[in-house]
Amino acid sequence: MNPLHPGRPGFLLGLVALVISLAACAPSSYIVLLDDPDGRPSQVVVTTEAGETTLSEAGGALALRSSGARPTNISAEQITRDFGDTMAAQPPPPRTFILYFETGGARLTPESEAQLPQILATVSAYPAPDISVTGHTDTVGSPTENERLSLRRANFVADWLEDARVEAIDLTVTSHGQRNLLIPTADGVDEPRNRRVEVTVR
Amino acid sequence: MRYWPIPLLLVALFSAQGANAEPIGFVKTLQGGNAVIRALDDSERPAAIGGELNVGDTIRTDRRASLGLTLKDDTIMSVGPDTELTLEEYLFEPARGDLKLGSRLGRGTLQYVSGSIARLQPDAVSVKTPTGTIGVRGTQFVVRVGR
Known part of the structure; x- marks a missing residue:
């Protein structure tokens, strides 16, 4: 029986398990491209053993794994959680x-x-x-x-x-x-x- | 005759000889905890606001510290707690076309705002991580290397 089929008793449980496993998959290593306050174009190119991946949109993120760089979603809350101290230490622009x-x-x-x-x-x-x-x-x-x-x-x-x-x-x-x-x-x-x-x- | 403080005079002498003895940047902020800097010759010194940074320096923050720095090409980097960042390569001679900026994030968090080197030669700026190399065309990003 398919636990993900709506109407089955296992559906909700399966969905919960799926959400938990997705959350657990949040990458421990990742990069997020940020907005440039002066409107200059932003772009990074990540090279891994699996090849090259380009990130050119602000807010775009890549998970960095040994198997390669894959697009991922990183919420604003997570950025604040992971980078709050880092961003607070940023010196003023020259x-x-x-x-x-x-x-x-x-x-x-x-x-x-x-x-x-x-x-x-x-x-x-x-x-x-x-x-x-x-x-x-x-x-x-x-x-x-x-x-x-x-x-x-x-x-x-x-x-x-x-x-x-x-x-x-x-x-x-x-x-x-x-x-x-x-x-x-x-x-x-x-x-x-x-x-x-x-x-x-x- | 200019009456320069001795450190400035030394900087002027070294740069006149084309040697790479000038600092490449300075620590601008340090908050929350402590950080140490290991030089190319493996000597270690505590990081301090206003402290010089040289090619080959590795900055290590403790689990409470965050630190911000600027390089002479106007690149801005800041790192969070439990971070190891090495300034591996730096060449900034725009008049001669010698431009290079290579860093390595061994672990932790880094916010990066690119400077003149990336603007003048976008393929000359990179940040290595254990799983891949970031080619920095511009201008701002954050990167985290988990354990």
């Missing part, structure tokens, strides 16, 4: 400020100078903040001159932050010359948006 320079030199535009209070406020709000200062130029002048100029700009900003008594656990200065243009241009183009120093607070 924040990048872009400061612009007058042409040819290491003088900040007035608008960029006015961003100082905001940078300092961000640094003091972050736990154990570390800062990267990266200098860039436009394509006016030779690459060698621009390496030097972008380093001068980055050092200027580092000094400016230190004069303002910024309190960070680390401050790293790098320079990219004209090798990392924000706005791609031909050689010799005076592009204000490329004359910049990026300050990232983590």
Whole structure:
């Protein structure tokens, strides 16, 4: 007799047993893709001995077993239960400020100078903040001159932050010359948006 | 002449030589319990907020601790209790096109928010688990490795 046939006395018992066995099958190892708050596309590709499985929808989950990765359902409650502490420990997202320079030199535009209070406020709000200062130029002048100029700009900003008594656990200065243009241009183009120093607070 | 604190001066010297002696990131949060970090040379140190992270470090949290970190490419990771996470590979030289970020979750829980390396080279970022390797194209996920 089929215990799962409705109307039979064993039906309810069979259903209960099925539900219990499904619950017991909830995977002990799994991955869940989350929503990106900034709307960037999310995707992971899980490779096991059984092959490749792609996850590209937020909320989608895969059970990770030695026999392979299989689609599964993980409830929001289970995510909270398993990852509540993990998520509570997440540091704030790094924040990048872009400061612009007058042409040819290491003088900040007035608008960029006015961003100082905001940078300092961000640094003091972050736990154990570390800062990267990266200098860039436009394509006016030779690459060698621009390496030097972008380093001068980055050092200027580092000094400016230190004069303002910024309190960070680390401050790293790098320079990219004209090798990392924000706005791609031909050689010799005076592009204000490329004359910049990026300050990232983590 | 710049009057830099000595640690910053050392960082500047090492990076000028192209050596990989700079930290790759820092511990930002630690709550609920304790965690230890084992370096490549097998030495162990207690994890602390503001502590440096280097290639090869393995972070182990106790059964109450959770810990958050950021890497210099702006990747954010946080781990829950009873977790073992190794930062196996890290290369972040965008100007030279050298990009790589490989981690291993031996057990426990991890929340991952990808950074610049995944954005610049989506096939360069992975998290290994005992049963499979996660290729991180972007951007956020949680993964649990049960016992």
